[in-house]
Amino acid sequence: MNFKTDEIVSLLxxxxxxxxxxxxxxxxxxxTYVGDGVARINGLENVMSSELVELxxxxxxMALNLEDEIVGV
Numbered sequence: 001m002n003f004k005t006d007e008i009v010s011l012l013x014x015x016x017x018x019x020x021x022x023x024x025x026x027x028x029x030x031x032t033y034v035g036d037g038v039a040r041i042n043g044l045e046n047v048m049s050s051e052l053v054e055l056x057x058x059x060x061x062m063a064l065n066l067e068d069e070i071v072g073v
């Protein structure tokens with residue numbers, strides 16, 4: 001198979017234009033502590049490690065420290 005770079009770039013651009021990135025809010029938690037660049041959040045029972053979490057004011061964080069009732073983001 002011999003692909004041309006321009007063809008590949010064109011196909012990728014077309015597919016990116018058609019991509020619809022719907023964000024699904026499935027859980028809402030409560031920020032209980034913020035300090036040293038870490039937010040501790042209560043109520044995210046189903047969050048997974050390294051999952052992207054949206055915080056107030058369009059701030060995003062990564063779920064890293066998963067405890068029984070608190071998640072460190």
